[in-house]
Each structure stands twice: as structure tokens, then as C-alpha cells.
Amino acid sequence: MSGVVIRKVVDFVEDILTEGGRPAATPLRMAACAAVIRNPWGSAWVEDLQPEIHAHAAVLGEALVPRLVALMGGAEGIEAFGKAAVVGTEGEVEHAAGLIHTLHFGNVFRAGAGGDSFLPFTNKRAGAGTAITIPMTHKSQESKGARTHFLTMEFTIPDAPAAGEIVVALGATSGGRVHARIGDRFRDMEFMGVDQAGRPLRP
Structure with missing residues (x-):
């Protein structure tokens, strides 16, 4: 349990040009950066994960955030974001969760992306070549209900995570879904007359 060991950093980028047989008014870029690191806790039980x-x-923030922001052409090129971690089979899901569920990591991404909202996530244990799935929502807390920006990207790293490794990944998109047209939850609330917990809206 000493030092940060990054085996490699992987980039994944796709530009969506058409959807439903119709050209996109503006191509949608989806990008991710992932670090493959040695699991600092290994297979041993460690009570205090904080150190x-x-x-x-x-x-990890320094390794991933500037790289992803550059792929997106700057913070202004990011509208939605998310994160993920996958621990190898020798580790615990808690190890994956620990590295992404900390403000010491998440706030670096929020600052770099110019966002202020909660980062959606996945964390799991799996073997090399597993799908790394990053759910994303709008980076602005004010626009969090915009279903246009409910997106998911997925990619694989053929040799990671090895049993004693963790993959930590960040994802971003340049906009909402191409040809999005399902409305948002605020419109649903107004139409139904209730909030998302089913409580009547005040007149």
C-alpha cells in the first residue's frame, strides 16, 4: 500500500453523425479517459481506506481530467458527464467505489468541466475486457432534469482490469442525444400535477 502506480491511460472517442437514419444537426462527441492502476489495497482486508x-x-484527477477536457475541446465543449470504476477480481467493490466517490476526485472533474451537478456512476468488480459503462447527465445542477442529456457510453480495455488492478474512468459528451424528443421530468411534473415523489404541486 504505497504510491500510485498507473499502468496505462486509455482514451475512447466516438462522434455520432447520424441517428435514426437522419443526419445530426451537430455531431455528438462522446469521450472517456480511463486509468488502469494497481489496486493499492490488494486482496488484503483494510479497515481504513481513506489514506x-x-x-x-x-x-487520478491530474491524469484524467485535463486529458478528457482536451478531447472535448475545453470545458465549454462539455455538457454532460459521469464516472465509473471497475476493480479486478482480487479486490472489493468498495475499492472501486472508494476511488471515485470522494470530493477530492469528483470536484477536480466538476471544476475542469465547468459543472456543479452530481456525477452519475457505476462501480463493480469484473475481469479484464469487461464493459466499462459510464452513465451521464447534464453537468449543470439547474439542468439536471434534462432527459436530453441522459446518456450512456460503453467501451472495453482488453487487458484490464487485471485481478490486482482498478480501472478508473471519466466520461463526457458535447451535448444531448441526437434528435432527442422525449421531453423532461419537469414537464411531466407540470402535466401530472405532482413532483417526482408523487406529492401535489403547490398552486
Whole structure:
């Protein structure tokens, strides 16, 4: 349990040009950056995960955030974002969760992307070549209900995570879904006369 060991950093980019047989008015870019690191806790039971979480958070933020922001052409090119972590089979899901569910990591991404909303996530344990799935929503808390920006990207790294590794990934998109047309939850609330918990809206 000493030092941050990054084996490699992987980029994934796709530009969606058409959807439903219709050209996109503006191509939608979806990009991710992932770091493949040695699991700092290995297979041993560790009661206090905080020291390694703190040691890794800034390093992972520095390795991933500027790289992803550059792929998106700057913070202004990002409208939605999310995160994911996959721990190898020797580790615990708690290890994956620990490295992404900390403000020492998440706030670096929010600042770099110019966002202020909650980062949607996945964290799981799996073997090399598993799907790395990043759910995304609008980066602005004010626009969090915009279903246009409910997006998911998925990619694989053929040799990661190895049993003693963790993959930590960040994802971003340049906009909402191409040809989005299902409305948003605020419109649903207005139409139904209730909030998302089913409580009547005040007149």
C-alpha cells in the first residue's frame, strides 16, 4: 500500500453523425479517459481506506481530467458527464467505489468541466475486457432534469482490469442525444400535477 502506480491511460472517442437514419444537426462527441492502476489495497482486508483514497484522488484527477477536457475541446465543449470504476477480481467493490466517490476526485472533474451537478456512476468488480459503462447527465445542477442529456457510453480495455488492478474512468459528451424528443421530468411534473415523489404541486 504505497504510491500510485498507473499502468496505462486509455482514451475512447466516438462522434455520432447520424441517428435514426437522419443526419445530426451537430455531431455528438462522446469521450472517456480511463486509468488502469494497481489496486493499492490488494486482496488484503483494510479497515481504513481513506489514506489511499486521499493519496490517489489528486493523482487520478491530474491524469484524467485535463486529458478528457482536451478531447472535448475545453470545458465549454462539455455538457454532460459521469464516472465509473471497475476493480479486478482480487479486490472489493468498495475499492472501486472508494476511488471515485470522494470530493477530492469528483470536484477536480466538476471544476475542469465547468459543472456543479452530481456525477452519475457505476462501480463493480469484473475481469479484464469487461464493459466499462459510464452513465451521464447534464453537468449543470439547474439542468439536471434534462432527459436530453441522459446518456450512456460503453467501451472495453482488453487487458484490464487485471485481478490486482482498478480501472478508473471519466466520461463526457458535447451535448444531448441526437434528435432527442422525449421531453423532461419537469414537464411531466407540470402535466401530472405532482413532483417526482408523487406529492401535489403547490398552486
